Amino acid sequence: MEAVLASAVPVFREHGYDGASIDLLKEATGLTAGSLYKAFKDKKGVFAAAFTYYVEDRQRQLAERLRGLRTGRERIAETLRFYLDSASGSEGRQGCLVLAGLIEATTLDGALHDALWRALANNRSALIAMLREGQEDGSIRSDLVVEPCADILLGLLQGLRAVGKLHDPADHDALVATALKTID
Amino acid sequence: MEAVLASAVPVFREHGYDGASIDLLKEATGLTAGSLYKAFKDKKGVFAAAFTYYVEDRQRQLAERLRGLRTGRERIAETLRFYLDSASGSEGRQGCLVLAGLIEATTLDGALHDALWRALANNRSALIAMLREGQEDGSIRSDLVVEPCADILLGLLQGLRAVGKLHDPADHDALVATALKTID
């Protein structure tokens, strides 16, 4: 099950929801249409499962990279680096499933719309939490208003994935430094 | 011709390339399939024409809002406001055609890929130009390295459109102020 989701995710990432045909999903997963429809109710069901798998996997990866970092500022910096890495190379070209879902958000039905919304809200909450932690450990000014910072960072992270579809971000260190100025 | 493109653009913005069926385009433009295929070679041709129309219209709108602004910093701030407005309300929900194209960039053929690339490169160049202007008129520090700033701003602008698909950005002034800290 995990294997079929792991192989279905790239299809949706590259082609978006509409662009990902059952044929492509068959090819990627090695399964046949009948099997797919036995495991998932719908094509939407496949997407929904792939989506939550992707989001959870991504959170796990980020948590892994954040582990051991002491200050809130360091964790924000590492989060930026994580997204810059994700926006580079073949990973960047493959794109972000959240972003792909976002594009067809109008079309997608209620449940998927909510999942999308929750994914974005979680990212925002995580950023706010890191900012608050930074304020408590002294790595971020305590009079900084965190909400607009979180919103800007959230937008920036998604945007990096977007332009990463076309070409790699250059000079990660300079980009991180520039982005971090928003929380000075 | 301009009218049919203007009515086709929202379809692609909402549904992406694959999601925009000929039926939807027929409905939106009021034309029939035969007429569409007489005017445009392909569905890709319709998208290509809609895309350049959208980009040019957008540039025109932005130039209009930038007119009369004296300093480079003010122009950057207004550009941010322009994107925040575009990310709000029904305009925001409709989404950005560049972003929609970006998602399926892997799938799209060479000419469209290039058009996408050019649109992004133009935005980046415009940001760099405004930053340089700001350095000359004294509104931006002259020792600022402009390339990373432009890259961050470019990413941020696209990202704002992305999250604007789901909900409106809050407190535009605070967001602009936060974003502008990257060029301090």
Add this chain to the structure above:
DNA sequence: CGATATAGGAAACATTCGTTTCCTATGTCA
């Protein structure tokens, strides 16, 4: 061992897709 549940595959389903063909108006120029 035998009955049964289950995961997966083959093949056909109706529908929708992008596309083409052919026809009908309307307007232009000699």
Add this chain to the structure above:
DNA sequence: TGACATAGGAAACGAATGTTTCCTATATCG
């Protein structure tokens, strides 16, 4: 006026879409 070019529409095309049905193995449990 009459020949012709052109813009648009109606209808059908094959191919691809999402989906379902039915069958075949394999494994589980009595």
